[in-house]
Amino acid sequence: MPKEVNIGILGLGVVGTGVAKILLEQKKLLTERTGVEFRLKTVVDLDWERDRGISLDGIRTTTDFEELVQDPEIEVVVETMGGIEPAFSFVMSALAAGKHVVTANKALIALKGRELLEKARECGVQFLFEASVGGGIPIIKSLREGLIANKILRIYGIINGTSNYILTKMHQEGLDFSEALQEAQAKGFAEADPTLDVGGGDAAHKLTILASLAAGGFVDFGSIPVEGITELTSLDINFAKNFGYVIKLLAICRFNGTKLDLRVHPTLVPGDHLLAAVNHELNAIFVTGNYVGDTMFYGPGAGQSPTASAVVSDLVDLARAILQPEGGYTLQMINPEKNVALFSLDEIANRYYLRFFTLDQPGILAKISGVFGKYGISISSVVQLETHGEKNYVPIVLLTHEAPEKAMFKALDEIKKFDFVRPDLLRLRLFK
Amino acid sequence: MPKEVNIGILGLGVVGTGVAKILLEQKKLLTERTGVEFRLKTVVDLDWERDRGISLDGIRTTTDFEELVQDPEIEVVVETMGGIEPAFSFVMSALAAGKHVVTANKALIALKGRELLEKARECGVQFLFEASVGGGIPIIKSLREGLIANKILRIYGIINGTSNYILTKMHQEGLDFSEALQEAQAKGFAEADPTLDVGGGDAAHKLTILASLAAGGFVDFGSIPVEGITELTSLDINFAKNFGYVIKLLAICRFNGTKLDLRVHPTLVPGDHLLAAVNHELNAIFVTGNYVGDTMFYGPGAGQSPTASAVVSDLVDLARAILQPEGGYTLQMINPEKNVALFSLDEIANRYYLRFFTLDQPGILAKISGVFGKYGISISSVVQLETHGEKNYVPIVLLTHEAPEKAMFKALDEIKKFDFVRPDLLRLRLFK
Numbered sequence: 001m002p003k004e005v006n007i008g009i010l011g012l013g014v015v016g017t018g019v020a021k022i023l024l025e026q027k028k029l030l031t032e033r034t035g036v037e038f039r040l041k042t043v044v045d046l047d048w049e050r051d052r053g054i055s056l057d058g059i060r061t062t063t064d065f066e067e068l069v070q071d072p073e074i075e076v077v078v079e080t081m082g083g084i085e086p087a088f089s090f091v092m093s094a095l096a097a098g099k100h101v102v103t104a105n106k107a108l109i110a111l112k113g114r115e116l117l118e119k120a121r122e123c124g125v126q127f128l129f130e131a132s133v134g135g136g137i138p139i140i141k142s143l144r145e146g147l148i149a150n151k152i153l154r155i156y157g158i159i160n161g162t163s164n165y166i167l168t169k170m171h172q173e174g175l176d177f178s179e180a181l182q183e184a185q186a187k188g189f190a191e192a193d194p195t196l197d198v199g200g201g202d203a204a205h206k207l208t209i210l211a212s213l214a215a216g217g218f219v220d221f222g223s224i225p226v227e228g229i230t231e232l233t234s235l236d237i238n239f240a241k242n243f244g245y246v247i248k249l250l251a252i253c254r255f256n257g258t259k260l261d262l263r264v265h266p267t268l269v270p271g272d273h274l275l276a277a278v279n280h281e282l283n284a285i286f287v288t289g290n291y292v293g294d295t296m297f298y299g300p301g302a303g304q305s306p307t308a309s310a311v312v313s314d315l316v317d318l319a320r321a322i323l324q325p326e327g328g329y330t331l332q333m334i335n336p337e338k339n340v341a342l343f344s345l346d347e348i349a350n351r352y353y354l355r356f357f358t359l360d361q362p363g364i365l366a367k368i369s370g371v372f373g374k375y376g377i378s379i380s381s382v383v384q385l386e387t388h389g390e391k392n393y394v395p396i397v398l399l400t401h402e403a404p405e406k407a408m409f410k411a412l413d414e415i416k417k418f419d420f421v422r423p424d425l426l427r428l429r430l431f432k
Numbered sequence: 433m434p435k436e437v438n439i440g441i442l443g444l445g446v447v448g449t450g451v452a453k454i455l456l457e458q459k460k461l462l463t464e465r466t467g468v469e470f471r472l473k474t475v476v477d478l479d480w481e482r483d484r485g486i487s488l489d490g491i492r493t494t495t496d497f498e499e500l501v502q503d504p505e506i507e508v509v510v511e512t513m514g515g516i517e518p519a520f521s522f523v524m525s526a527l528a529a530g531k532h533v534v535t536a537n538k539a540l541i542a543l544k545g546r547e548l549l550e551k552a553r554e555c556g557v558q559f560l561f562e563a564s565v566g567g568g569i570p571i572i573k574s575l576r577e578g579l580i581a582n583k584i585l586r587i588y589g590i591i592n593g594t595s596n597y598i599l600t601k602m603h604q605e606g607l608d609f610s611e612a613l614q615e616a617q618a619k620g621f622a623e624a625d626p627t628l629d630v631g632g633g634d635a636a637h638k639l640t641i642l643a644s645l646a647a648g649g650f651v652d653f654g655s656i657p658v659e660g661i662t663e664l665t666s667l668d669i670n671f672a673k674n675f676g677y678v679i680k681l682l683a684i685c686r687f688n689g690t691k692l693d694l695r696v697h698p699t700l701v702p703g704d705h706l707l708a709a710v711n712h713e714l715n716a717i718f719v720t721g722n723y724v725g726d727t728m729f730y731g732p733g734a735g736q737s738p739t740a741s742a743v744v745s746d747l748v749d750l751a752r753a754i755l756q757p758e759g760g761y762t763l764q765m766i767n768p769e770k771n772v773a774l775f776s777l778d779e780i781a782n783r784y785y786l787r788f789f790t791l792d793q794p795g796i797l798a799k800i801s802g803v804f805g806k807y808g809i810s811i812s813s814v815v816q817l818e819t820h821g822e823k824n825y826v827p828i829v830l831l832t833h834e835a836p837e838k839a840m841f842k843a844l845d846e847i848k849k850f851d852f853v854r855p856d857l858l859r860l861r862l863f864k
Contacts, residue, residue, distance in 0.1 A: 018723075022581050022723060026581060029583070030580075030581070032648075033580055033648075033765060034580070130578075136579075136721075136723070136724035136725065136727065137724075137727055138573075138574045138577070138578025138579065141570075141573065141574070141577060141578045142570045142573070142574065142578070145570070145573060145745060145748065145749070146562075146570025146573045146574070146742075146745050147568075147570065147741065147745070148462075148465055148466070148744070148745050148748050149454050149458060149462070149740070149741045149744035149745060149748075150741055151461070216464075216465075272709075274706075274709055274710070274730065277704075277706055277709040278706070282726075289568075289741065290737075291450075291454060291568070291737040291738065291740060291741040292567075292568035292569075292731060292732065292737065292738045292741040292742075293568065293731065293732045293735070293737070293738055294714075294731060294732070295568065295569055295729075295730060295731035295732075296728070296729075296730035296731065297727075297728075297729060297730075298706065298727060298728035298729075298730070299724060299725065299726060299727035299728065300724065300725045300726070300727075303725075305722075305723040305724065305725070306723065306724045306725055308581070308723060309579065309581045309582055309721065309723040309724040310578075310724075312580070312581035313577060313578050313579070313580050313581060316577065316580050316581075317577070320752075333465060
C-alpha cells in the first residue's frame with residue numbers, strides 16, 4: 001500500500017480547480033511515478049454556487065478555513081486564493097499548525113516571503129512555490145537544483161504574458177498599445193484592470209522571487225526600479241525594428257561583485273537573440289550560470305493547467321519530504337536571514353533608445369546633441385524623419401552608447417526644458 | 433559539522449576534470465546550499481602524464497579501478513571515462529559494491545541502461561545521468577520532476593551540437609556541408625571522425641534516454657530510424673529557406689495512443705518556430721505535456737563546465753538520498769521491466785521535401801508527378817529552376833502534403849528508375 005498524503009486546497013479559483021483536476025484525473029499515474037497516493041481531502045472556498053466543471057464527490061467542501069488547520073490528517077495546504085490578505089494569515093496559520101504549504105501566489109512571496117520562510121523553518125515544514133514564476137516552466141526547480149553548482153550571473157525574464165502578448169501584437173501587426181490591450185482583454189490574456197501587468201508590477205513580483213533564489217537571500221521588492229509598457233507607441237516598435245531590435249518587457253537580474261542590479265523595464269533586445277523569438281503570451285527565463293553558461297527555459301507563464309502542473313510538481317517534492325520524516329528535505333535556496341544589497345539606478349550605466357517629438361525647425365538636432373555632449377553621452381545612431389503635410393512635430397530617435405543613468409537623467413531634464421521639445425519623450429534601455 | 437560524502441571519479445578526461453574543478457572550487461558554496469560536504473577522495477585514470485590544469489593535492493590518484501570499488505568510504509562513483517567497455521563492467525561492479533553512480537555516458541545508457549538500472553535497483557543504490565542529454569540543460573530533472581504531473585506527448589530535440597553548428601553555418605553563410613564540417617572541426621565542435629555526430633547516432637543515443645523517461649520504460653535504441661545530415665547541400669538549405677523553413681537535425685518522440693513514434697532525421701522546421709532560432713552548437717529540447725503545453729529547454733549541450741554542472745546537480749540529488757538512509761529516494765521515472773512499443777516507419781505519415789536533379793527535357797515534371805498521383809501523394813509546392821549554360825541537370829524541388837511513408841518509398845523507388853533522374857535524390861521530412 002502506498003503511503004497516503006492528504007491535501008487541502010485553499011481557494012477553488014482557476015488554479016485551485018486545475019490542481020484538483022490533476023489530482024483527481026492522474027491519481028494512478030502520480031502513484032506509479034512517486035510511490036505516494038495523493039488524496040485531495042478538503043477544499044475551502046467561500047463560493048460554492050459557481051460551477052467549476054469538476055466533480056468533488058467524496059471530497060469535503062467547506063467555507064471554513066479552520067477545518068484545514070485543525071485536521072491532523074491534512075499534511076499539505078495548497079494556497080490558490082491569491083492576494084495578500086487573508087492569504088498571508090491563512091498560510092501563517094497553516095505553517096504554524098505544522099502543514100507544508102504550496103502556493104502559486106507571487107505577490108504574497110514577493111511581499112511576505114521572508115516572514116513565511118522564517119515561519120516554515122521555525123515549524124520544520126516546507127514552503128514551496130514553483131508555480132509563482134513562469135507558470136508551468138520548472139524554473140524554480142532548475143535554479144534550486146538543476147543549476148545548483150552555479151553562481152547565477154544573469155537572469156533575463158519575459159515573465160508577464162499579458163505584456164508580451166501586447167508587444168507581440170504591436171510588433172507583428174502594427175497595432176498601437178491601446179488596440180493591442182483591447183485584443184488581449186478580449187482573448188482573456190489581460191484583466192479588466194491591467195495595471196499590474198502592463199505597469200511591470202507583476203513582473204517585479206516574479207523578479208523578486210527569481211533574484212532571491214539566485215542571491216540566496218530575499219531582495220526587497222520595493223527597491224526594484226519598475227517601468228511598464230504603457231508609453232510605447234507603434235512608432236517606437238517600428239524604429240526599434242529598423243535598428244534591428246525587438247522591444248520586450250524584461251525583468252533583469254545582473255550580479256556585479258556582491259551587489260545586484262535589478263530592474264523591470266521595456267528593453268530593446270537584438271533581433272537575433274533567442275528572447276526576441278519568445279512571442280504571444282509565452283514566457284521565457286534566460287539564465288546565465290558561471291559553469292553552465294547561457295540557458296533558457298520557455299513555456300506558458302499562466303493558465304489553469306500549466307500552473308496546476310507546477311503546483312503538483314511541488315506536491316511531489318513534498319511527498320519526498322513527508323516520506324522521510326527524519327531529515328527529509330527539499331533544497332531551500334533562500335536564507336531568510338541573509339540580506340542582499342541592490343544597486344540603485346544611479347550607480348549603473350546603459351545604452352538608451354530616445355524618442356523626441358520636436359518642432360520642425362533648423363538647429364534642433366544640434367541643440368539636443370549639444371546637451372548629450374555636455375554630459376559625456378555619446379550618440380551611436382540618429383534618425384530624423386521628414387515631415388509631410390500639416391504635422392507640426394517630427395520624431396527624432398537616437399541610440400546612445402553606454403552612459404551612466406545619472407548623466408542621462410540630467411541630460412533629459414535639460415532637454416525637456418527646450419520649448420521645441422514635446423513633453424512626451426520616451427527613454428528606453430538596450431539589452432546588455 | 434555537515435555530513436561528508438566521499439566521491440570517486442572514474443576517468444579524468446574533459447568532463448571528469450570539469451567535475452573535479454567544480455567540487456574543488458565550489459566546496460563552500462555546495463556545502464552552504466546542500467548541508468553536505470562533497471569530498472573528492474579518489475580519481476582513477478590510466479594516463480597521469482597529461483596536464484589537466486588542476487591541482488589534485490590531497491586527492492588519491494590511481495590507475496586501479498578496484499581502489500574505488502573496495503574503498504568503503506566512497507559512496508558515489510562518477511563515471512566519466514566514456515565508451516561501452518570497460519565503462520559498463522566498471523559501473524556494474526560499482527553498483528554491485530553498493531556505490532551510487534552518476535554518469536554522463538549517453539551511449540552506455542542508450543545501450544545498457546536497462547541492465548544498469550536493474551542492477552542499481554537490486555543493490556538499492558541510485559543511477560543518475562542528467563549530463564547525458566543536453567549537457568548543462570536540466571532536461572532530465574525537468575522530465576523526471578518538474579513536469580511529473582504530465583503525460584509527455586511530444587519531444588523535439590536539437591541535441592547534437594556538432595550537427596547544429598554545421599547546419600547553422602550552412603544556413604547563415606551558404607557553406608556546403610564539407611566546408612561547414614571543416615570549420616566545426618577547426619573550432620573543436622566536431623571530432624576527427626564525425627560519423628556519430630553528423631550521422632545522427634549521437635542524437636539517437638540521447639533520444640533513447642529522453643523517450644525512455646517519457647515512456648517510463650526503456651525503448652530499444654536499435655529500432656530507432658536514423659538519418660544524418662551528410663546528404664544536405666547548400667542548395668537544399670536555400671530551397672528550404674525560400675519555402676519559409678530552416679533545416680534542423682531533430683530527435684523526435686511522438687506519443688500516439690500507446691505506441692511511440694521515434695526518429696532522428698533532418699527536418700524542415702517552420703522559420704517562426706522557436707526551434708528554428710536555436711543556432712550554432714547550442715541545444716534545445718522542446719517538450720509538450722498534456723497539462724503544461726509547450727515548453728522548451730535551451731543551453732549548451734556539451735563542453736567541460738556545462739556537462740560538469742549537470743553531473744554535480746546529480747551529486748546533490750544523491751546527497752539527499754545518502755542523508756536519508758531510510759527510504760531516501762530520488763524519482764526514477766524508468767521502470768526497467770516495462771517494454772515500450774514503437775511504430776515502424778511503415779506505419780506513419782509525413783510531409784516531405786523532395787529534391788531531384790533531372791535532365792532538362794520536356795514532360796519530366798508530368799512523369800514525376802504522375803508517379804506521386806499513382807500512389808495518392810499530393811504535391812503542395814513545386815520549384816523548377818531554369819538552366820543556364822552548360823549544366824545538363826536541373827534541380828526540381830517538391831513539397832508534398834502528408835503521405836504515408838510506405839507510399840513515399842514506393843513512389844521514390846519508381847522515380848529512381850527514370851533514366852532522366854540522377855541517383856542523388858534527397859527526401860527530407862517536414863516538422864509536424
